[in-house]
Amino acid sequence: MITAQTMQPFIPTNSTLIIGFSGGPDSVCLLSLLVELAPKLNLKLIAAHLDHQWRQESFKDALWCKKFCTDRGNITCVIKTPTDLNFQVKYNGSQEELGRKLRRTFLQDLAAQFQADHIVLAHHADDQLETFFIRLARGSSLTGLTGMKTSEGLFLRPMLHIKKEEILKYLHHHQIEYLTDPTNLNPKYLRNRIRHELMPQLANIDHRFPENLKHCMTHLKKTDDFIHQTMLQILQKISKNSMLNTHDFLQLHEILQHKILMHLLIQQNIAITPSNALFQEIVRFLGSHKNQQHQIHPTCSIIKQADHFYFKSL
Numbered sequence: 001m002i003t004a005q006t007m008q009p010f011i012p013t014n015s016t017l018i019i020g021f022s023g024g025p026d027s028v029c030l031l032s033l034l035v036e037l038a039p040k041l042n043l044k045l046i047a048a049h050l051d052h053q054w055r056q057e058s059f060k061d062a063l064w065c066k067k068f069c070t071d072r073g074n075i076t077c078v079i080k081t082p083t084d085l086n087f088q089v090k091y092n093g094s095q096e097e098l099g100r101k102l103r104r105t106f107l108q109d110l111a112a113q114f115q116a117d118h119i120v121l122a123h124h125a126d127d128q129l130e131t132f133f134i135r136l137a138r139g140s141s142l143t144g145l146t147g148m149k150t151s152e153g154l155f156l157r158p159m160l161h162i163k164k165e166e167i168l169k170y171l172h173h174h175q176i177e178y179l180t181d182p183t184n185l186n187p188k189y190l191r192n193r194i195r196h197e198l199m200p201q202l203a204n205i206d207h208r209f210p211e212n213l214k215h216c217m218t219h220l221k222k223t224d225d226f227i228h229q230t231m232l233q234i235l236q237k238i239s240k241n242s243m244l245n246t247h248d249f250l251q252l253h254e255i256l257q258h259k260i261l262m263h264l265l266i267q268q269n270i271a272i273t274p275s276n277a278l279f280q281e282i283v284r285f286l287g288s289h290k291n292q293q294h295q296i297h298p299t300c301s302i303i304k305q306a307d308h309f310y311f312k313s314l
Helices: 004-010 025-041 058-072 095-113 125-137 164-173 190-205 209-238 246-250 254-267 276-287
Strands: 016-020 044-050 075-080 118-120 243-245 293-297 300-305 308-313
Touching (some): 004 025, 016 025, 025 044, 044 058, 044 095, 125 190, 190 209, 209 243, 209 254, 246 276, 246 308, 276 293, 276 300
Parallel strands (some): 016 118, 044 075
Antiparallel strands (some): 243 308, 300 308
16 A cells, blocks of 8 residues: 655655646645655645646636645645646647646746745656657657656656556545546547557556566666766767867767767757757768858757867857
């Protein structure tokens, strides 16, 4: 049975936490456990509920979430709709992607408003396996296939080691109510098709499949970690004062080139969505013979001087 102690190692003491709170079983379990931990760890809890307004009755869910927090007395509950957010984004037409970006913007805005230490999300072990197939279907990189991280910048996911069935057992045992979102059964969403169609078929082929996939993802992560450490060692050898030796860089394997470019972009807080096309464009530019500047994004250029290159924010 899940207990608050199960999650305690993942939650820093004396912290202000923004909790993504839909009212579904996962976020209700997460928030209930954090409420139990709050006095012991001196936590300030802010539950964040985004009413996407994609269902006529969604306002009822928002009211239910507000009452859930009020009944527990020590939770601030913030409810917003998309029109409340100063949000402009390009997306690929997927409602799933739009919803994810809306929620992320909402949570990050709240974190800034409350000067929060972390944003806590209720992703669990089953979500991790589903995410593998979502990313696989979208042609993810090796890093993407290693899954979600327990700690990633502002974001904490302290339930990644907990199965969905354990969450439901906890809620049933403690007689805690939660909301059921009918869209979680809608097959037009990729995650739902993976959850209700693909996963059961794979489990029928081999009942060990979920555990085997976890082992596979662990192996992928170890491989990715090795490549990352190798990249850092090489980067130290071929760089000086944030400038890289162009010749040495071009002699590297394509995987290491991409890793280095990604690392530099992240390190310099350059907000570019990476793609193979972008990396190929940069490598082609570096392979040309002229010293010049090449703008790869409205916010960033790459500068090549003599035998070195570097990124410059615009």
